[in-house]
Amino acid sequence: MNCMLNFASPTHFLRLARVLIPLSATLTALLLGIGLYLAFFVAPPDYQQGETVRIMYLHVPAAWLAMLIYLVMTSAALGTLVWRHPLADAAQKAAAPLGAGFTLLCLGTGSLWGKPMWGAWWVWDARLTSVLVLFLIYLGLVALWRTIEDPGKAARSAAIFTLVGAVNIPIIKFSVDWWNTLHQPASVFRLGGPAIAASMLWPLAVMALAFTFLFATLYLMAIRNEILRRRLRRLSILAADAEERSAASAPSAWNAAYEP
Amino acid sequence: MSHDPHLGFVIAAYALALAIVVAMAVTIITDYLNLKRALSPFAEQAKDQALELPRNPDPES
Numbered sequence: 277m278n279c280m281l282n283f284a285s286p287t288h289f290l291r292l293a294r295v296l297i298p299l300s301a302t303l304t305a306l307l308l309g310i311g312l313y314l315a316f317f318v319a320p321p322d323y324q325q326g327e328t329v330r331i332m333y334l335h336v337p338a339a340w341l342a343m344l345i346y347l348v349m350t351s352a353a354l355g356t357l358v359w360r361h362p363l364a365d366a367a368q369k370a371a372a373p374l375g376a377g378f379t380l381l382c383l384g385t386g387s388l389w390g391k392p393m394w395g396a397w398w399v400w401d402a403r404l405t406s407v408l409v410l411f412l413i414y415l416g417l418v419a420l421w422r423t424i425e426d427p428g429k430a431a432r433s434a435a436i437f438t439l440v441g442a443v444n445i446p447i448i449k450f451s452v453d454w455w456n457t458l459h460q461p462a463s464v465f466r467l468g469g470p471a472i473a474a475s476m477l478w479p480l481a482v483m484a485l486a487f488t489f490l491f492a493t494l495y496l497m498a499i500r501n502e503i504l505r506r507r508l509r510r511l512s513i514l515a516a517d518a519e520e521r522s523a524a525s526a527p528s529a530w531n532a533a534y535e536p
Numbered sequence: 537m538s539h540d541p542h543l544g545f546v547i548a549a550y551a552l553a554l555a556i557v558v559a560m561a562v563t564i565i566t567d568y569l570n571l572k573r574a575l576s577p578f579a580e581q582a583k584d585q586a587l588e589l590p591r592n593p594d595p596e597s
Contacts, residue, residue, distance in 0.1 A: 494564055
């Protein structure tokens with residue numbers, strides 16, 4: 277554990293990020309290229325939904341990521357509160373805007389899929405409402421970090437808020453089983469195995485992997501920014517402190533020089 | 537594909553995805569460039585101090 281904590285030091289992270297970011301970005305571009313080709317030219321149109329089913333290759337990976345990012349934030353929140361690791365707070369803070377982005381993507385594509393299939397842009401269905409709550413939690417967390425000036429207090433408050441908000445994740449996952457919803461039940465991760473045809477499942481899996489690598493790339497870059505922001509804050513405080521000390525010592529030297 | 541009556545919704549979904557992903561990437565890259573610019577005076581200062589050290593290794597002397 278100690279070794280892991282040392283490995284996750286900000287300096288080590290920056291060194292590792294320099295190698296991992298280009299690698300992850302290349303993999304993202306490659307997988308997105310393959311995934312989009314499979315989604316548009318290999319996967320067949322649905323017998324009921326027609327071409328509209330192609331929205332699934334964006335909507336489902338975005339929905340998975342919206343929940344995965346929150347789980348990442350929850351583990352980072354534990355890292356902040358239990359081990360007080362400096363990188364855990366940076367990791368949590370960097371994930372929130374990305375989580376909001378992917379949740380917005382999920383809600384937007386869901387709405388664009390819902391209008392032609394259900395005849396409505398939005399319904400107050402349990403799945404849709406719980407994902408909207410997740411989006412609001414992400415926005416609340418971003419606002420919390422921006423409102424509280426003291427970084428330590430902001431980190432602890434955000435970590436507690438994140439842990440409380442984690443209760444929404446099982447609600448999102450099981451909402452389609454617990455309530456009678458317009459949204460369809462799980463068709464990939466379910467007890468009897470995937471319910472969709474392999475010709476649609478493979479493009480979906482590749483797109484999900486591409487989105488995961490896209491998140492990994494953006495996430496590494498965002499954590500690097502957080503570390504640099506903290507470094508800048510620390511250096512600015514030190515510089516201001518040094519300036520203040522030299523300003524305080526200057527008048528006394530001046531006075532000493534002119535004393536009779 | 538082009539005869540599907542709902543093709544506009546598919547195009548709109550992919551355009552929305554592109555817009556959100558590009559917005560996230562641009563925000564992160566701009567933030568990185570701004571931070572690098574703000575940190576550069578400190579890096580130069582550290583470099584100057586490192587160059588000065590070998591000339592006068594013992595500040596007490």
